Amino acid sequence: MEVPYIVKEREDTGLINSKLGIWIFLASEIMLFGGLFSAYIFLRLAAPPGDFDYWASKLSVPMATVNTMILISSSVSMVMAWASLKLNDFSKYKMYMGITLLCSAIFLVIKYFEYTGKFHHGIYPSSSTFMAIYFTLTGLHGLHILGGIAVMLYFYLPISHGLWREQPEHFSNRVEALGLYWHFVDLVWIFLFPVLYLL
Amino acid sequence: MSTEHSKESIQEHIRVYIMVFGALAVLTVITVLASFLNVSTSEAIFLALIIASVKASLVAGYFMHLISEKSIIISILLLTVFFFFVMIFLPLISYTDHANI
Amino acid sequence: MSSNSHSNDHHDENFIQKYIFSVDHKVIGIQYGITSLLFLLFGFSLMAIMRWQLAYPDTVIPIVGFLFGESGTLASEQYNSLGAMHGTIMIFLGIVPLAVGAFGNYLVPLQIGAVDMAFPKLNAASYWSYFVGGVIMISSFFMPEGAARSGWTSYPPLSIFENGQTIWLISMIFLITSSLLGSMNIIVTIVQLRVPGLTWMRLPLFVWAQFVTSFLLVLAFPPLEAAAVLQLMDRVAGTSFFLPSGLVMSGEIVDVAGSGSPLLWQHLFWFLAHPEVYVLILPALGIVGEILANNTRKPIWGFKSIIYSMVFLGFCSFIVWAHHMFLTGMGQAMSAFFQTTTMIISIPSVIILTSYFLSLWGGSIRFNTPMLFALAFLPMFGIGGLTGLPLGLAASDIYLHDTYYVIGHFHYVVAPGTIFALFAGIYYWFPKITGKKMNEMLGKLHFWPSLIFMNGIFMPMFIQGLAGVSRRLADGGVSYAHASGVLHLNEFMTTSAFLLGIAQIPFIINIIMSLFSGEKAGRNPWNATTVEWAAPSPPLPHVNFDSDIVVHHSSYEYSNPDAKKDFILQTEK
Ligand code: HEM
Ligand SMILES: [Cu+2]
Numbered sequence: 001m002e003v004p005y006i007v008k009e010r011e012d013t014g015l016i017n018s019k020l021g022i023w024i025f026l027a028s029e030i031m032l033f034g035g036l037f038s039a040y041i042f043l044r045l046a047a048p049p050g051d052f053d054y055w056a057s058k059l060s061v062p063m064a065t066v067n068t069m070i071l072i073s074s075s076v077s078m079v080m081a082w083a084s085l086k087l088n089d090f091s092k093y094k095m096y097m098g099i100t101l102l103c104s105a106i107f108l109v110i111k112y113f114e115y116t117g118k119f120h121h122g123i124y125p126s127s128s129t130f131m132a133i134y135f136t137l138t139g140l141h142g143l144h145i146l147g148g149i150a151v152m153l154y155f156y157l158p159i160s161h162g163l164w165r166e167q168p169e170h171f172s173n174r175v176e177a178l179g180l181y182w183h184f185v186d187l188v189w190i191f192l193f194p195v196l197y198l199l
Numbered sequence: 200m201s202t203e204h205s206k207e208s209i210q211e212h213i214r215v216y217i218m219v220f221g222a223l224a225v226l227t228v229i230t231v232l233a234s235f236l237n238v239s240t241s242e243a244i245f246l247a248l249i250i251a252s253v254k255a256s257l258v259a260g261y262f263m264h265l266i267s268e269k270s271i272i273i274s275i276l277l278l279t280v281f282f283f284f285v286m287i288f289l290p291l292i293s294y295t296d297h298a299n300i
Numbered sequence: 301m302s303s304n305s306h307s308n309d310h311h312d313e314n315f316i317q318k319y320i321f322s323v324d325h326k327v328i329g330i331q332y333g334i335t336s337l338l339f340l341l342f343g344f345s346l347m348a349i350m351r352w353q354l355a356y357p358d359t360v361i362p363i364v365g366f367l368f369g370e371s372g373t374l375a376s377e378q379y380n381s382l383g384a385m386h387g388t389i390m391i392f393l394g395i396v397p398l399a400v401g402a403f404g405n406y407l408v409p410l411q412i413g414a415v416d417m418a419f420p421k422l423n424a425a426s427y428w429s430y431f432v433g434g435v436i437m438i439s440s441f442f443m444p445e446g447a448a449r450s451g452w453t454s455y456p457p458l459s460i461f462e463n464g465q466t467i468w469l470i471s472m473i474f475l476i477t478s479s480l481l482g483s484m485n486i487i488v489t490i491v492q493l494r495v496p497g498l499t500w501m502r503l504p505l506f507v508w509a510q511f512v513t514s515f516l517l518v519l520a521f522p523p524l525e526a527a528a529v530l531q532l533m534d535r536v537a538g539t540s541f542f543l544p545s546g547l548v549m550s551g552e553i554v555d556v557a558g559s560g561s562p563l564l565w566q567h568l569f570w571f572l573a574h575p576e577v578y579v580l581i582l583p584a585l586g587i588v589g590e591i592l593a594n595n596t597r598k599p600i601w602g603f604k605s606i607i608y609s610m611v612f613l614g615f616c617s618f619i620v621w622a623h624h625m626f627l628t629g630m631g632q633a634m635s636a637f638f639q640t641t642t643m644i645i646s647i648p649s650v651i652i653l654t655s656y657f658l659s660l661w662g663g664s665i666r667f668n669t670p671m672l673f674a675l676a677f678l679p680m681f682g683i684g685g686l687t688g689l690p691l692g693l694a695a696s697d698i699y700l701h702d703t704y705y706v707i708g709h710f711h712y713v714v715a716p717g718t719i720f721a722l723f724a725g726i727y728y729w730f731p732k733i734t735g736k737k738m739n740e741m742l743g744k745l746h747f748w749p750s751l752i753f754m755n756g757i758f759m760p761m762f763i764q765g766l767a768g769v770s771r772r773l774a775d776g777g778v779s780y781a782h783a784s785g786v787l788h789l790n791e792f793m794t795t796s797a798f799l800l801g802i803a804q805i806p807f808i809i810n811i812i813m814s815l816f817s818g819e820k821a822g823r824n825p826w827n828a829t830t831v832e833w834a835a836p837s838p839p840l841p842h843v844n845f846d847s848d849i850v851v852h853h854s855s856y857e858y859s860n861p862d863a864k865k866d867f868i869l870q871t872e873k
Contacts, residue, residue: 003416005492014269017418017492023272024484027279028518034283035526035568039541042290042567047559053240061231068227076220079262083216086209126538128557133541136533183262190254193227194247198234271491282519282618289634290567293622296631297563 007169022177026184033188036140040133040195047129055130056196058123060114064197067110068189074103075186078179085172090164093175097156100182104149111142134196141192144185151178219261226254323420324842328427329406330733336398339434340719343389346382348797353379354776355794379774380449381464385437387452388468391580392475393434395714398722399583400479400517401430404486404510407729410832410839411507413495413849413871418488426481433474440467451772453569456542456562460534461549469532476525483514490514495831497851501607502870504830504855505600508607509586512614513579520575520618527568534560541565563628570621578617580714581681582610584721585652588674591728592656593856594828595671596663597866600856602655609648616645626694627701635694642692649685653678669743673724676751677717684712687762702772705765708758716754723750723807730811731825735837736818742810749803756796760789827867829857834871 004010005017013020044052081096118124118131125135154160155175164171230250234243260266265273319327352361353374360372368378409417417423440447448468450459459465490511494503503511530541538556542565545558593600600606622630622638630638656678665671687709690696700706723746730738767786769777776790777783824833835845849871857868 003414003418003420003493005418010492013271013491015271015492017488020272020491021419021422021484021488023275024487024518025480027275028480028484028522030279030283031286031519032522032526034286035523035571036530038287038290038523039526039530039564039568041287042294042564043541043559043561045291045294046561046564051559061234065227065231069224072220072223072227075258075262076216079216080213083209083213087206124537125533126540126557129540129559132533132537132539132557135537136530136539140529180263183258186262187255187258190258191251194230194234194251198230198247199240199244278515279519285619286523286571289619289622290564293567293625293630293634294563296634297629 332401340394351794376774414493429478436471483517505589506586516575524572574621587725591674601659670728680716703765708761731821745806753800
């Protein structure tokens with residue numbers, strides 16, 4: 001017998017398993033990034049006055065602003081991809097998923113240039129506590145992007161069509177879960193951006 | 200959720216998504232501009248966090264459909280957010296408390 | 301859903317699919333069980349070596365002495381390695397995987413009438429992540445740097461410079477991932493897969509305990525993961541998250557950017573590690589509840605208050621952590637806050653324990669092996685809990701902190717406490733898992749010596765601790781004048797430890813013997829009420845039950861005057 005409530009909601013909870021699962025996963029992610037933010041605030045308080053501002057001024061706000069826009073766009077196209085599935089329009093889905101993938105790739109490329117720019121100027125994680133936390137937070141965030149890209153590819157490559165045709169409901173549920181994850185990654189960035197670059 | 204979505208409601212959703220997108224873009228620009236304002240650090244932090252929270256709520260509420268999510272999920276998230284703040288603030292308070300003795 | 305069609309479905313599985321990379325929660329549970337029992341044995345052996353050294357500091361360690369170089373005794377750093385690995389292995393590779401990975405995995409789906417966990421593949425991933433983490437942890441013994449030696453708490457600055465810590469951190473990241481995957485799965489399973497009729501208040505205590513435990517794991521482990529990443533950065537990327545400015549080591553200022561904070565690590569670490577102690581104890585409380593109800597033939601007294609207490613306990617366990625940090629120069633206000641929350645959190649534990657004691661009142665108690673272990677759990681956990689109170693109050697903790705008193709306190713909770721409960725659970729559910737009963741005679745031969753020797757090890761620790769003997773001393777305190785009056789106890793404790801080891805032999809024999817020639821158990825050998833006893837023993841691969849399961853009763857309907865038998869299975873009409 002199959003595990004129930006994979007595509008059909010359970011009556012009393014109104015949920016399918018994967019939806020609940022991904023949200024609990026995101027709850028743990030909130031605590032993961034929460035721990036890092038907590039470290040940021042704690043260390044900022046403990047640092048000599050002005051130290052964080054001094055190092056933060058070395059970051060490139062324009063690059064980060066562009067990246068913010070790109071990530072937000074990817075989030076929108078992700079939710080549009082899901083909506084297209086709900087409208088039964090697979091080719092539109094492919095298009096939006098493609099845009100999301102493209103955006104995430106551009107994000108990483110820009111991040112790469114930001115990092116190497118820092119390295120060129122002799123700035124490393126070991127340079128200061130601010131830089132340490134900057135590289136750790138954005139690095140971990142970048143890993144999340146990379147993970148998202150891997151899953152997106154799986155749902156984008158030609159096999160996805162077969163998955164969709166066999167079990168459309170199941171497929172769009174999985175895309176929804178992926179979307180939730182992706183929006184969360186976006187959401188983390190929404191906080192990282194002002195905290196690291198602007199304050 | 201899937202079963203409740205008729206074609207029209209999805210179309211309606213899409214309109215909302217586009218509007219949220221616009222709002223997020225505008226808010227991003229505002230945060231950047233606000234960082235050039237000549238205000239004290241604490242005011243700047245306050246402002247930036249307010250804007251970020253608004254953006255985050257938009258993403259969570261609309262893209263992640265939290266505004267119409269089931270109560271179990273909402274309660275789990277509330278619990279998480281509570282502990283999130285505990286984890287942020289208790290170490291901080293004890294840090295400042297340390298400094299005071 | 302006939303059983304036949306099912307065994308046919310899975311008929312073509314080969315050995316590897318069936319027993320190694322299985323996605324069946326029962327197989328994964330057993331994998332967890334075997335692996336974690338082996339780790340417990342290993343962690344115990346490390347301790348046995350240390351205990352030998354404490355009792356006979358200058359005598360060559362028997363049998364394994366050659367491993368430690370010319371002298372055949374432990375150098376200080378070797379002692380530290382063994383100590384840190386004992387703590388780490390016992391907690392993260394032994395008890396938690398056994399209590400949550402093995403018991404939780406095997407029993408939760410059965411007790412809620414489900415066919416499997418909600419995400420079977422994730423379940424397998426969780427086991428394999430645990431396995432890899434374990435292999436990495438063990439492999440550190442063979443690395444040129446040796447195993448970690450900064451204690452299981454890994455406090456910086458020491459942990460940033462000491463050998464072996466990098467491997468420890470990497471292994472921990474795997475173990476944390478494993479726990480996260482496992483506990484998410486348990487939560488979703490309990491919320492989503494309960495059979496019809498199984499309302500929240502009809503869930504057995506064990507399921508409730510696993511539910512709360514899983515939340516603790518999901519919400520408390522990630523901050524430690526964050527902290528582990530930061531510590532890893534400190535070690536490999538030269539950052540100084542946890543290193544203050546102007547830190548002096550071997551007479552020289554350490555060359556890092558500085559302005560980090562060792563206290564930050566302590567906060568993040570204990571944010572996990574206090575809830576972690578409830579992860580160690582809650583499943584044990586759940587198991588004991590099941591066994592008490594079954595063997596007193598009575599419903600558990602205060603069933604609902606126990607459940608509320610468990611939930612409250614889980615909630616509060618997130619706001620008490622800094623009682624481990626009273627000695628860090630914490631201010632008055634915070635110290636008052638954490639003392640208060642610590643006192644508050646003891647209330648639900650007392651409620652649970654009291655309810656269990658009251659459940660015994662007027663019961664017609666059956667003294668079988670699981671019941672003996674469960675009964676012994678109560679006072680042992682009681683001693684552990686009560687001796688914790690002075691540690692939760694700053695004034696007394698300042699004196700007792702980091703002495704053997706602390707070691708005695710938490711071992712009473714985890715060793716004669718949790719481990720006894722886990723033994724009880726093994727004896728109790730063995731017939732379900734294997735279809736064979738365990739031998740009662742050997743069981744009692746296991747129980748009585750274990751009870752005596754456990755106390756022989758840990759009771760004297762309170763005396764040593766009160767006399768001021770510090771923990772983590774390779775010579776057990778020989779170099780301290782104030783310790784001299786209590787050092788003679790070391791030999792007694794060490795002897796007890798070795799005898800405790802020997803007392804486990806009947807247990808091992810019992811398992812092997814019962815497996816091959818145990819008496820056939822049948823579905824419900826204990827005349828129990830919860831849903832798992834409605835399944836065949838062992839439950840069917842992949843489907844568990846051979847009939848449709850609907851629940852009609854609350855979880856412990858024993859001795860209902862209206863019923864013909866003295867128990868009503870939850871699934872009976
Ligand atoms: C039943 C047999 C056990 C014995 C004889 C034993 C003995 C000891 C002793 C003597 C120490 C203190 C070492 C020192 O400070 O120098 C110790 C430390 C410790 N034990 Fe055990 N223990 C046992 C079981 C357990 C279990 C089941 C757990 C966990 C759940 C555990 C967790 C720890 C931890 C966390 C430490 C502290 C390690 C550190 O200092 O970082 N032990 N044990
Ligand atoms: Cu604690």
